[in-house]
Structure formats: C-alpha cells, structure tokens
Amino acid sequence: MTTQNSQVVRSIPLAKTANNLLAETGNARTMGSILMDSGRLSIGNAEKILSYQRENGVRFGESGRALGLLTEDDVRFALSVQFSYSYIPSGSSLSHELIAAYQPDSASVEELRMLRSQLMLRWFNNGVDHKGLAVVSAGSGDGRSYIAANLAIVFSQLGERTLLIDADMRMPSQHRLFSLGKRAGLSDILAGRAGSDAIVSIDALPNLSVITAGAIPPNPQELLGRQSFSKLLLALGEDFDVMIIDTPPASVCADAHTVAVRTGAALIVARQDKSSMVQLGKITHSLREFGVTLVGSVLNDT
Structure with missing residues (x-):
C-alpha cells in the first residue's frame, strides 16, 4: 500500500497549482479537494502536505496531521464525504451514545x-x-x-x-x-x-x-x-x-x-x-x- 501511494504522489508535478494537484478524477474527490472546497485547508498548506506525502510515502491525512495542518476532525470530515456517511464533529452537542x-x-x-x-x-x-x-x-x-x-x-x-x-x-x-x-x-x-x-x-x-x-x-x-x-x-x-x-x-x-x-x-x-x-x-x-x-x-x- 505504501509503495502504491508513493508512486501515485510522485506522478503529480508540484509545480502545478493546488487546484490542479487535487483535481477530481471522474466522480471521486480527493481529500485535499474536499478540505479546500469546505474552507478547512488553504492552497499553500495543501502543497506542503503533498510535498510531505511525496517524501515520506504516507497518506494525505496522515501527512496533514504530522505537519499539524489537519486535525482528526478534518480527516474524518473528508472521509465522510468520500464514502458518503454521516459525520459528527467531536465538539458536537449530540450525545456520544450515538x-x-x-x-x-x-x-x-x-x-x-x-x-x-x-x-x-x-x-x-x-x-x-x-x-x-x-x-x-x-x-x-x-x-x-x-x-x-x-x-x-x-x-x-x-x-x-x-x-x-x-x-x-x-x-x-x-x-x-x-x-x-x-x-x-x-x-x-x-x-x-x-x-x-x-x-x-x-x-x-x-x-x-x-x-x-x-x-x-x-x-x-x-x-x-x-x-x-x-x-x-x-x-x-x-x-x-x-x-x-x-x-x-x-x-x-x-x-x-x-x-x-x-x-x-x-x-x-x-x-x-x-x-x-x-x-x-x-x-x-x-x-x-x-x-x-x-x-x-x-x-x-x-
């Protein structure tokens, strides 16, 4: 899995803009595009995460957390959009019995x-x-x-x-x-x-x-x-x-x-x-x- 992720990241030229870097492939949206569209991630920070991801061969969410640019809630939010399931932020007033x-x-x-x-x-x-x-x-x-x-x-x-x-x-x-x-x-x-x-x-x-x-x-x-x-x-x-x-x-x-x-x-x-x-x-x-x-x-x- 690590090898495959690393190869995919290396194929993306960092000279492109973050919007192009994180463009959708078919109907699948990348975590980066979801977070940028929602205002949770800036273009500059997205490029930093991609650079770290390329150098260390880890996933986008792991890279963002390692750099302190993404929170656990950010990652959970993006995953909920990617896989179409309901997401509740950790600070929600809804009971944790849910x-x-x-x-x-x-x-x-x-x-x-x-x-x-x-x-x-x-x-x-x-x-x-x-x-x-x-x-x-x-x-x-x-x-x-x-x-x-x-x-x-x-x-x-x-x-x-x-x-x-x-x-x-x-x-x-x-x-x-x-x-x-x-x-x-x-x-x-x-x-x-x-x-x-x-x-x-x-x-x-x-x-x-x-x-x-x-x-x-x-x-x-x-x-x-x-x-x-x-x-x-x-x-x-x-x-x-x-x-x-x-x-x-x-x-x-x-x-x-x-x-x-x-x-x-x-x-x-x-x-x-x-x-x-x-x-x-x-x-x-x-x-x-x-x-x-x-x-x-x-x-x-x-």
Missing part, C-alpha cells in the same frame, strides 16, 4: 449494520406499507432508546429517508440524545397542538429526522390509541422510507403494544444479565397474539 455517527468503523456499529440488513430483508423491503418498526423491550434500562437512535442513524446512512419517533411519552430520551431540548413533539401532534413543524431534520446527519415525545401528557395510552396516531403514521409514510419508533417498557404500560400494532412489526431489545426471561416471554406471546410481526431481537451487552 455511536453510529461518532464511531462508524467500530465493531458495535458493524453489528447494527448487520441488523439493518436483516430488517430490510425481513420487513422494510417486503411491502409498500412496511414503513414503521416499533423498538420494544420488557423492562426499563434495556437500552431500547439507544438501539432505536443508532438504528435510525445507520438507516439514514444507507440513504433511506429515515424518521425516528419517540413514542415514550412517559420517560423520553431522544430529545436528550439529539440535543433538541424542550419542543413540540408526538404528544402535541396527537393532541392537535402541533403539525409538521414538530419534525426536526438533524443537520449533522443527512436523511435523518426526529419527532421528540413532546410535552409529557397525562394520557399517553389514550393518545396512542386514537385513530389519529394511525393516520399520522400513514401520512408520515408518504415522506419517509423508514420510521423507527421508540416505546416505553412493555412491562410498565400497554403503550409499546399499541405502537407495535399500529406499525405491524416490532424489534425486541433485551440486556444481557438484566432482562427478565419471564417478561420477555410474556411480551413476545402478547405481541404475536395481537398479530404483530416480530422481525428480530437484539441482545444489548453495552
């Missing part, structure tokens, strides 16, 4: 991608009305919201128009993970107090939008049981390819069952050494009785 965006090359995220592939085959690609998926767990603390958030991110990274809905209107989490603060959300929509303005596009994560839980209502079960919730999901399905819906613990209330029936499918989350097998058995049995398709289960060991 590992699918912060650590896209980690083993945990690779497992999420494998789960995404299974869900596409088992549910989302099997019918035009298969847009929603309820993420459920028997008890609290099983990592249900964590899985829902990161699963939504990996779907958005695939280019799917993805919507994450926080239907846990008892102890919601998604507003915290995505640093959205107190704002109108699902409860407000279902109560007729908000509309499409409650859908928030996440600028740092293209193709991903979020509807928070909104104001904590006194009657979440009744709100989810209304026909307006079903109509809302149908309307949202016109604009989104994938809708991942976070829910409260199924052993605490009936909300998760209601959401799963409305979407038609559920993913069950359990935490290693914590989740009750008895409770898991009950929720699995009850969901099947309601005609919900169980598309998979996740053992969360984080």
